Amino acid sequence: MKLRFPTILRLLVFALLIVFLIRPEWFASVFRPLTENNAPAIYNQGSLLTLTLLHLRTVAIATAGATVVAIALAILVTRPIGAEFLPLSRSLVNIGQTFPPVAVLALAVPAVGFGEKPTLIALFLYGLLPIFENSLTGLTTLPPTVTDAARGVGMTGWQRLIKVELPLAMPIILAGIRLSVVINLATATIGSTVAAKTLGEVIIAGLQSNNLAFVLQGGLIVGILAVMIYDGMSAIEKFIAKRTGLVQQT
């Protein structure tokens, strides 16, 4: 495979991110001009690497939960037995999306206490919609000849789901998961307002001490992570879509 410019650029940015997370002090001079009154240029209240990993963990757990629930719901409402639950599930998932995560945090803290838990609840609810809607689209827009053939060759309902419907819907479902991950990567930062260990801590610390360097560090790491994960998942989707013949090979 030939390395093209965008690929090289991504690898460079990724390498830069890793170096920054392991040895942030090497970049102190870059961030120095953003500070005032001799404030520290590099976040000094904890390890950036640890915060990044915790941030990713929170997003991963919340998205995994949302993925399982959203796909299960989509499967349920596309079976004859669950068809009448479609409008209800749609409303529920829509409420999850329209309810502001900050409000979810405020409501969840009295119930489950401070820390990671309220953040997980907020991200879980916020991540449901894209995955559910995409799974629904994927499962209901399969080529009719293929679904007919699946019945015609004698597959049971379960076999059709596992062997035909889910694999063919997978690229669209993955696109939903990708959207959800990217949204949640950014949203997870507000978890730090309720003491969750995320990169939001860096940003909030910067805002409190009026230190632009901190705000920028937290924001940049989240931004770069989002872009990298977005690209990585797009590549996986394309690969699977090519395999399934859903898009013409170029």
Next chain:
Amino acid sequence: MIEIENITKRYGAATVVNDVSLVVEPRTVTVIVGTSGSGKTTLMRMINRLVEPTSGIIKLDGEDNRSLPGHELRRRIGYAIQGHGLFPHRTVAQNIAIVPVLLGWDKAKIDKRVEELLSLFQLDPTIFGPRYPHELSGGQQQRIGVARALAAEPNVLLMDEPFGALDPVIRSKAQEDLLSIQKRFGTTIILVTHDMEEAIHLGHKIAVMDGGNLLQYATPAEILANPATDFVATLVGTGDRPFRFLSLNSTGDAVEPGNAEGEAIPASASQRDALAELLWSGRPALPVINEAGKAIGRVTVEGLVKRASRPAA
């Protein structure tokens, strides 16, 4: 043998198939012809219970087709559809192996069967087996669709407009392939089409449907000679009738003693092809050769024209 007894299918107030009865003899090709909305596809889909009838019974070899769960019944009946319906995420070999895998055949037997079928359809197993359906041409995809339907050696093969998406040249090749496969395996085939030409060419018997009713169920010769209703006559096409009639029989059946000049025609060609050749080349007679290439007589314009006239009722 497939016995369809008083089958009716209603969707709400609409009757899609109305009290149809017919018997399909084993090892024959039966073609169900009709316009769209005639109920022909619904009738066929009730045989493997993709559609459940409102009333009536369908028996396969004397056994009610409801005596098995639907999916098990369908594994025993081949099913090929227009636009092939191949699974795009599975290779050609995996597609063909679908039903044997569902039936739990062992791997060696499945591999052998896949190879056998690919060779039968003139596709090299080592080249085409690992390919994905979208890497094939339309004609190749259609052949794989039929190969998949035949994979578990079913006695009965249902085909829903299997050649509808093919261009004319590939279609006639596919039709010839189907006939030779039917002869070879003795499969009972039920094929749905809107094309009377195809029906006359492929069917031992033709069932003509319109508005959910079975208008006529007879041999192609009978349908051409004595269409039961005006609608059947329209489908047959009065202008083409003599030529379609000629297409039913081979040139060998029309051979007369004697010699003729010029290029010969094989005895296996249809009488219609023979007449076409006579008219086009402007000759009064053609020599006829058998499979060994030996002259066995001649066909004449006069003789063929006589055969193209309506048989006495």
